[in-house]
Each structure stands twice: as C-alpha cells, then as structure tokens.
Amino acid sequence: MVVATEDDLVRRAIDQASRRGIAVVTLVSDLPGSARQHFVGIDNVAAGRTAASLLGRFCPEGRIGVVAGSLALRDHRERYEGFIAVMSAEFPGHEIVGPLEGFDDDALTERAVGGLFEQPGLTGIYNLGAGTAGLIAALERRQVSGRVRVVAHELTGATRAGLQNGSIDVVIDQNPDGEIAAAIATARAAAMGHDGERAAPPIEIGLFLRDNLR
Known part of the structure; x- marks a missing residue:
C-alpha cells in the first residue's frame, strides 16, 4: 500500500514493483498512470x-x-x-x-x-x-x-x-478506518490471485456538523 505525492520517482518505483509481481494499492491519494492495481479512497x-x-x-x-x-x-x-x-x-x-x-x-x-x-x-x-x-x-x-x-x-x-x-x-x-479495511482486503485479494474480483468501490464521503458528532 502506498500513500505518496504524485512524482515520477514514485511512479517508477511502483512500476518496478509491479514488474516484479508485487501488487500495489494506492491509498487516499491516487497515482494514475502508474502500474498500481487499485486505488482506495474517496472521490x-x-x-x-x-x-x-x-x-x-x-x-x-x-x-x-x-x-x-x-x-x-x-x-x-x-x-x-x-x-x-x-x-x-x-x-x-x-x-x-x-x-x-x-x-x-x-x-x-x-x-x-x-x-x-x-x-x-x-x-x-x-x-x-x-x-x-x-x-x-x-x-x-x-x-x-x-x-x-x-x-x-x-x-x-x-x-x-x-x-x-x-x-x-x-x-x-473520508472514514480512515473504512479505507484501511478496504485497502487491506484489496491487497489480500491481489496477493491471493483474485485481483480481478476485488476492485474497491469509492469510500463514502461523510459530512459532520456539531449536531451529528459521534
């Protein structure tokens, strides 16, 4: 799992990992254009x-x-x-x-x-x-x-x-607990060869005001 700035060095590292058979999941901030398998986070x-x-x-x-x-x-x-x-x-x-x-x-x-x-x-x-x-x-x-x-x-x-x-x-x-759980499940599925079956849906956006704090 990767959380990083959008940078060519990071992209190259992800691409190298993918070529070595390592599944990469980006979390919170995506890196499109890289060889990452999935992104987990909000829209x-x-x-x-x-x-x-x-x-x-x-x-x-x-x-x-x-x-x-x-x-x-x-x-x-x-x-x-x-x-x-x-x-x-x-x-x-x-x-x-x-x-x-x-x-x-x-x-x-x-x-x-x-x-x-x-x-x-x-x-x-x-x-x-x-x-x-x-x-x-x-x-x-x-x-x-x-x-x-x-x-x-x-x-x-x-x-x-x-x-x-x-x-x-x-x-x-952005429900960080839900993001982490989804990222772990996605990475586990990819590691077990079920990558195509586990494309994580976008995490739901939550809105909090003083009146609905939990």
Whole structure:
C-alpha cells in the first residue's frame, strides 16, 4: 500500500514493483498512470464539489479563501478542481482567493489563514488539507466564529474541537478506518490471485456538523 505525492520517482518505483509481481494499492491519494492495481479512497473531486455547494449556498457573496496542504498531492488538487468547477458554474458572485499552501503544518497553515484575513470581504474558508489546529488558532485569534463559514477535512481531535466551539461549520470525512479495511482486503485479494474480483468501490464521503458528532 502506498500513500505518496504524485512524482515520477514514485511512479517508477511502483512500476518496478509491479514488474516484479508485487501488487500495489494506492491509498487516499491516487497515482494514475502508474502500474498500481487499485486505488482506495474517496472521490476527491466530489469532495471538493461538496465543499463548494456548502460554502456557495451559505456564505454571503464575497471572498472565499482556499488553503491546501500541497498541490503536489493529487487528492488535494482534485478537491480544488472540484471546488472551483462548482463555484465558477453555480456561484459566480464569489471571488476565490488562493489556493494557499500550508503543507499540512499547523504553523504554516495558521500563517496562510492569517493572510486570508488581509483580504476585505472574506466570508468563507475551505481548508482542503490538514494543519487544522493552525486554522482554528487563526480563526480564534480574530474572533470570527459564526461570521466566516469554514469547511475542513477529516474528523480528528482538532476538527472535532473546532466543530464543538463553532470555529468550523462542516467537516468532510473520508472514514480512515473504512479505507484501511478496504485497502487491506484489496491487497489480500491481489496477493491471493483474485485481483480481478476485488476492485474497491469509492469510500463514502461523510459530512459532520456539531449536531451529528459521534
């Protein structure tokens, strides 16, 4: 199983493994164009489209900032592509700022989010990567809970706290436990020669608000 940035060196390593008879399953972020057997993860374009539908509907017209971890990650790029597609087609009255890269680091993400507040008329933020503790710190410092709508990814301790205190409005979750179980089952089937019988379906996208936290 491989979780990696989209890079020619990684592709070549996967291709070499495949030639040696090693089945490779990509997890979370796909590497199309490589010899990987299967991808296990959510439809990241759909996740980005979902974020756009939420922010486009519930933010007053203005600026919406986008913070990515790294655009070298295909899952982050696909989320951004889905987001932009819906915003431009359905909510043209909003201006998109970014994407700024926080490299999934709390301090860098806090700095990136702080930069967004230099833009007048900021009404929403889409954090499509990690670094969520930095996002929350920047929001709390400016006391904008309830005035700037925020969509983030992955139900973690930090995003759970953000939902509970109102810093984050919606979390888009990819069910990591389900992903790992599906990846193990897919890899086991491939190792046993049942590769064609076990193409993992996309993992369902979960949406969490403060009201439905489990």
